[in-house]
Amino acid sequence: MIPFLDLKAQYASIKDEVDAAVLGVLASAQYVLGEEVAEFEREFAAYCGTKHAVAVNTGTSALHLALIAAGVGPGDEVITVPFTFVATASAVCYVGARPVFVDVEPITLTMAPEKLEAAITPRTKAIVPVHLYGQMADMGEIAAIAARHGIPVIEDACQAHGAEYRGQRAGSIGALGCFSFYPGKNLGACGEGGIAVTDNDDHATMLRILRDWGQEQRYHHVLKGFNYRMDGIQGAILRVKLRHLEDWTNARRAHAARYSHLLKGLVDLVPPVEAPGRRHVYHVYAVRSRDRDSLARTLHSAGIQTGLHYPIPVHLQKAHADLGYQSGDFPAAERAAREVLSLPIYPEMTARQVEQVAASVEQDAYVA
Known part of the structure; x- marks a missing residue:
């Protein structure tokens, strides 16, 4: 039989590295966030070519927090595509906004830029192109349209780790970029995981506060936040896998x-x-x-x-x-x-x- 993917074979190829990384976290007892997650954030930001990376528990959580950081809320509209995993639209609904769909290009199956402008209304507060199957959407055209209207672009790069558009890595073109580390992804955790990347200092600060119960410091809750923290073991494993x-x-x-x-x-x-x-x-x-x-x-x-x-x-x-x-x-x-x-x-x-x-x-x- 030829499987659709073979996670056992991947583990076998890097077993010693992964085992050592996991044992290191167990010895440190830094089970939630911690230094391994912080190091992974620095390394993944460098890989994407962005200033910041904020690790969370899923790619959906990354999208959710990115929308909040971009100022999207109840009554707003977010333009995205209907040909994607449902999480893209669900994250929009989480913030109380309405997903507005535009069709995809017939060949790449990513957002059709020529359909985008007609969907923009005064309520449009973000555009979320999906980099489907590992290929980036036409970010040049999409970013140009968004800039004309003053609308932030949030890249759904959950399937596009390392993909590029004219030499720029996925996640580095929009105001924010979001990735999933679900086990079957090109860069997959041994469990759940996600990350948001950005060059914006304020966005990064808000993401870090929101993922940890809205705390600016321990027990000082300045925002209504969430429990979206990444586990230390996943951070350590992802550091190993990123090298490969x-x-x-x-x-x-x-x-x-x-x-x-x-x-x-x-x-x-x-x-x-x-x-x-x-x-x-x-x-x-x-x-x-x-x-x-x-x-x-x-x-x-x-x-x-x-x-x-x-x-x-x-x-x-x-x-x-x-x-x-x-x-x-x-x-x-x-x-x-x-x-x-x-x-x-x-x-x-x-x-x-x-x-x-x-x-x-x-x-x-x-x-x-």
Whole structure:
């Protein structure tokens, strides 16, 4: 069987380093925040090219606090995309604001800049592009539109650790950038974790206060905050993994290039495209097929696991029916939801495994 991802193989490759890091935290008894988390914050900020990084317990928490730091609150509107994991919209709802969706580009499946300006109203207080599958949205166009209207951009970079747009790292272009360290991410914790990055001193200070019960100092609660602190063990593990991230990214990119070469020219099969000027880090290698379900069945029969990212756009989810959107409102997102299928991709894959997956995809295309 070829798994969709193999976290056991990743652990085995760095076991001694991870074990030593965990034991170090246990010996120090710095279980919540602590020096390992502080060091990880410094190292991740340097990796992203930002002044500050504030570690929290999940990527959703990072988005939630980033919205608060940007001044978003009840009655405001936040523009984002419907083709994303639901957490993007949920974080907007957490602050009492309303998610306003714009469609995605048909090729990259990231925010379509040409749809953005028409969605801006006097109530728009933030724009949240999603760097989907490991590729950044068109931040040049999005940032230019946002600047004209004086609206902050918050990058949802939860799937884009190390991705780049014209040489700038994900998270470093907007007012704030948010990342998830859910275990399956390119940089994943051994549990939950997240982080927000920024160059703004005031934003960073607010994030640090908000994540720790609104405390400016112990028992001095200046804001109504949250228990969003990162565990010390996760900080230590993430420090170890960050040292390997570039090698892992290069392996993902090599596997993606091999997939794209092997799958080129297949009828009714569209591999992902790396847009000019961007560095795709392939958190997900999502192909598109009009008969996606048949392809998934073929691969399952061959012992190959696949994923669906995402089969129902957020605007059609029952939980967000109150927003009033209907089927047909965002045709590019809805078509993608019907067609995408994620193939296995992880650094520990072998070339032979990539070839086996591609051969099974080709067999389905040939039979079809």
